[in-house]
Amino acid sequence: xxxxxxxxxxxxxxxxxxxxxxxxxxxxxxxxxxxxxxxxxxxxxxxxxxxxxxxxxxxxxxxxxxxxxxxxxxxxxxxxxxxxxxxxxxxxxxxxxxxxxxxxxxxxxxxxxxxxxxxxxxxxxxxxxxxxxxxxxxxxxxxxxxxxxxxxxxxxxxxxxxxxxxxxxxxxxxxxxxxxxxxxxxxxxxxxxxxxxxxxxxxxxxxxxxxxxxxxxxxxxxxxxxxxxxxxxxxxxxxxxxxxxxxxxxxxxxxxxxxxxxxxxxxxxxxxxxxxxxxxxxxxxxxxxxxxxxxxxxxxxxxxxxx
Amino acid sequence: xxxxxxxxxxxxxxxxxxxxxxxxxxxxxxxxxxxxxxxxxxxxxxxxxxxxxxxxxxxxxxxxxxxxxxxxxxxxxxxxxxxxxxxxxxxxxxxxxxxxxxxxxxxxxxxxxxxxxxxxxxxxxxxxxxxxxxxxxxxxxxxxxxxxxxxxxxxxxxxxxxxxxxxxxxxxxxxxxxxxxxxxxxxxxxxxxxxxxxxxxxxxxxxxxxxxxxxxxxxxxxxxxxxxxxxxxxxxxxxxxxxxxxxxxxxxxxxxxxxxxxxxxxxxxxxxxxxxxxxxxxxxxxxxxxxxxxxxxxxxxxxxxxx
Numbered sequence: 001x002x003x004x005x006x007x008x009x010x011x012x013x014x015x016x017x018x019x020x021x022x023x024x025x026x027x028x029x030x031x032x033x034x035x036x037x038x039x040x041x042x043x044x045x046x047x048x049x050x051x052x053x054x055x056x057x058x059x060x061x062x063x064x065x066x067x068x069x070x071x072x073x074x075x076x077x078x079x080x081x082x083x084x085x086x087x088x089x090x091x092x093x094x095x096x097x098x099x100x101x102x103x104x105x106x107x108x109x110x111x112x113x114x115x116x117x118x119x120x121x122x123x124x125x126x127x128x129x130x131x132x133x134x135x136x137x138x139x140x141x142x143x144x145x146x147x148x149x150x151x152x153x154x155x156x157x158x159x160x161x162x163x164x165x166x167x168x169x170x171x172x173x174x175x176x177x178x179x180x181x182x183x184x185x186x187x188x189x190x191x192x193x194x195x196x197x198x199x200x201x202x203x204x205x206x207x208x209x210x211x212x213x214x215x216x217x218x219x220x221x222x223x224x225x226x227x228x229x230x231x232x233x234x235x236x237x238x239x240x241x242x243x244x245x246x247x248x249x250x251x252x253x254x255x256x257x258x259x260x261x262x263x264x265x266x267x268x269x270x271x272x273x274x275x276x277x278x279x280x281x282x283x284x285x286x287x288x289x290x291x292x293x294x295x296x297x298x299x300x301x302x303x304x305x306x307x
Numbered sequence: 308x309x310x311x312x313x314x315x316x317x318x319x320x321x322x323x324x325x326x327x328x329x330x331x332x333x334x335x336x337x338x339x340x341x342x343x344x345x346x347x348x349x350x351x352x353x354x355x356x357x358x359x360x361x362x363x364x365x366x367x368x369x370x371x372x373x374x375x376x377x378x379x380x381x382x383x384x385x386x387x388x389x390x391x392x393x394x395x396x397x398x399x400x401x402x403x404x405x406x407x408x409x410x411x412x413x414x415x416x417x418x419x420x421x422x423x424x425x426x427x428x429x430x431x432x433x434x435x436x437x438x439x440x441x442x443x444x445x446x447x448x449x450x451x452x453x454x455x456x457x458x459x460x461x462x463x464x465x466x467x468x469x470x471x472x473x474x475x476x477x478x479x480x481x482x483x484x485x486x487x488x489x490x491x492x493x494x495x496x497x498x499x500x501x502x503x504x505x506x507x508x509x510x511x512x513x514x515x516x517x518x519x520x521x522x523x524x525x526x527x528x529x530x531x532x533x534x535x536x537x538x539x540x541x542x543x544x545x546x547x548x549x550x551x552x553x554x555x556x557x558x559x560x561x562x563x564x565x566x567x568x569x570x571x572x573x574x575x576x577x578x579x580x581x582x583x584x585x586x587x588x589x590x591x592x593x594x595x596x597x598x599x600x601x602x603x604x605x606x607x608x609x610x611x612x613x614x
Contacts, residue, residue: 076577125526129591144526184520187510188529194572195502196528198565200587202557203494205564213491215593219432219451221503222495224531230591233584240572240580250509251569255562257512258505262558265501265547270383273547277540280507283522284436284537290522 003031004165005067010035011059011081012072013046014232015127016098018136020070020169021051026138027168036062037133046133059085066090068165071097071109076238079108091116094158098124100185100235102149102178104242110151118158121149123181124171125189129230142170149178186246190239191254194247196228197236310335311472312374317342318366318388319379320353321539322434323405325443327377327476328358333445334475343369344440353440366392373397375472378404378416383545386415398423401465405431407492407542409456409485411549417458425465428456430488431478432496436537449477456485493553497546498561501554503535504543 008030010017017035024030035052036059037043043055056062063069063085073081078099089095095117099105102121113119126144128135146166150159163173176184203214203222218226240247264272315337317324324342331337342359343366344350350362363369370376370392380388385406396402402424406412409428420426433451435442453473457466470480483491510521510529525533547554571579 125524145524147524184516184524187513187516188521188524190528191509192506192528192532194568195506195565196531197584197587198568199499199502199561200590201583202498202561202564204586204590206494206557206560209491209494211590211593214495215590215597217432217452217454217491217495218597221497221499221535224503224535225499226587226591228528228531229584229587231584231588233581233588236584237577237580241575241577244572244575248569248572250513251565253513254506254509255565257509258502258558258562261501261505262555265551265555268548268551270544270548273544274540276508277504277536277538277543279511280504280533280536281538281540283507283511283518284533286518286522290525 002028004029004161004168006031007066008033008068008070009063009066010052010070010072011062011085012074013037013042013051013055013133014072015131015135015140016124017070017072018046018049018051018133019126019138019140020072020098020136022136022138023141023169027170029165029168030068034062034066042133049134051133051136060088063088063093064090067093068162069093069095071095071099074235074238075099075101075105075242076234078105079112082109083112086112086114089114089117092118094118094120094162096120096122096162098122100189100239101243102147102181104182106149106151106178118155119151120154120159120162121151121178122162122166123147123149123185124166124169126171127231129227131232131235139170141166144171146171146173147181148173148175149181150175182243183246183249186243186250190243190247191250193228193231193236194240194251195254196225199225200229310338311468311475312336313338314373315340315375315377316370316373317359317377317379318369318392319381320344320349320358320362320440321379322438322442322447323431324377324379325353325356325358325440326433326445326447327379327405327443329443329445330448330476334477336472336475337375341369341373349440356441358440358443367395370395370400371397374400375469376400376402378402378406381542381545382406382408382412382549383541385412386419389416390419393419393421396421396424399425401425401427401469403427403429403469405429407496407546408550409454409488411489413456413458413485425462426458427461427466427469428458428485429469429473430454430456430492431473431476433478434538436534438539438542446477448473451478453478453480454488455480455482456488457482489550490553490556493550493557497550497554498557500535500538500543501547501558502561503532506532507536 013035021033024033032053034054036056124141124146126140166173320342328340331340339360341361343363378385431448431453433447473480
């Protein structure tokens with residue numbers, strides 16, 4: 001894999017940034033990779049695992065001379081971080097981000113960037129329930145999608161380089177406009193996360209069933225919800241607040257469908273339920289065929305140790 | 308592992324029964340294991356993979372002389388199957404089941420059984436999204452819980468033998484009364500399944516987002532819902548209809564909580580969301596500590612093949 005950028009600057013050092021670092025090194029995609037984090041604790045943890053060629057305690061030094069600056073901070077602070085680093089950007093540099101919401105991030109970031117840099121928003125659809133600088137690994141983006149959302153009149157060459165960069169990180173790349181991206185993600189990610197958080201909260205609130213019981217017997221389905229609901233709280237708070245309309249629209253449809261199924265249960269309408277469940281089963285098959293999951297039973301989980 | 312029963316009869320040959328057969332053989336828990344299925348197709352598929360020492364096309368021959376008869380059929384037909392095989396049960400035999408609902412199964416089955424057999428309902432909390440006679444494997448029950456729900460005045464010796472049998476299959480065993488079992492399962496399994504089915508259905512209905520997009524980008528959270536929603540439609544239809552009250556109670560609480568979170572999003576109440584997500588994250592940790600899941604990122608999934 002050929003080098004694509006001379007110097008890449010990672011702003012924020014969480015799961016995505018740390019995985020990008022290891023994948024950049026694996027692919028030899030950049031001459032130098034530097035990074036920064038607001039938190040001294042995070043910077044220290046990153047140093048310890050050998051993250052980045054250099055780590056700075058300020059954005060000015062981090063972005064100086066960088067050809068690619070990647071905003072890897074929670075969606076809620078993208079605007080503030082962009083404002084802070086804008087004055088130090090190299091002319092002709094490309095600024096991108098990895099936020100899970102695009103319209104809001106573009107609205108936050110674009111106004112702060114000088115005319116002599118290229119802003120090319122992106123969103124890698126990859127993650128785990130772990131967070132922080134020590135949670136990254138080079139394979140995170142392999143065979144996962146990265147959606148590039150070029151703003152109005154983005155420079156085709158800058159977009160093309162970023163596409164090659166993400167392909168070098170292991171991803172399949174597609175372009176999409178911001179509004180459509182936010183709706184697709186509301187369906188495939190944002191609404192499912194809120195629903196998982198909710199179900200886990202319900203289980204925790206229930207007084208007649210102890211937490212111990214919920215936890216011991218979670219293998220029966222609840223377990224998969226808890227994995228989703230274990231993701232970073234700050235990241236997700238920001239996602240819901242910044243993709244408010246699409247998320248609320250999907251949740252509205254979800255509630256409608258749920259009420260219909262509840263009514264079918266109450267009325268003992270087995271045909272309705274069976275038909276519904278048969279249809280959803282087919283979707284699962286398509287996802288496995290699309291290569292976005294394994295069909296090993298329980299994702300090939302190993303049985304747990306004795307509680 | 309010592310032999311516990313001379314002859315075990317499996318009624319129904321799906322995921323649970325086929326896994327029980329392989330685990331019985333692994334543990335040497337029975338002298339002979341026979342089975343039957345109403346469907347000739349299922350019996351043929353079972354024969355092909357070497358399932359059971361003998362497979363019969365009728366329940367009379369299957370249960371004849373059996374010390375343990377295991378009802379592995381959908382919850383909705385437990386009563387009918389019990390009525391059919393009752394006349395052929397050996398005196399002193401133990402009849403058990405693997406149904407996901409207990410109060411309703413007991414009400415269906417108990418009236419048909421003669422006084423000279425022991426009825427000891429049970430429920431192994433294990434499964435995958437696959438079904439049928441070829442989907443079983445010996446490790447399915449390893450380190451998973453099996454809940455035994457002894458009816459009023461069950462014979463302690465019969466209960467003790469069934470407990471040893473399930474421990475021999477690899478499970479941890481606990482006793483619980485039927486009503487409590489049904490509530491615990493409504494929380495840990497039944498409600499989560501209905502919610503997953505619903506979200507997958509919503510995604511499928513949505514016109515402005517294509518199925519292809521939903522499937523391609525499912526890695527972002529939706530994927531885990533589809534796994535749950537891929538389970539056997541007949542089994543689940545019966546579960547919801549036979550555990551109606553507990554399921555509807557939990558879904559009611561779920562809807563309340565979901566509305567509260569939707570309101571927080573609409574009102575931009577980030578503190579409420581962050582506090583909620585932080586609490587749910589802790590529950591996930593407890594489940595990993597309880598040994599009921601792995602904390603390998605993405606359950607240690609391998610990246611998929613190129614779509």
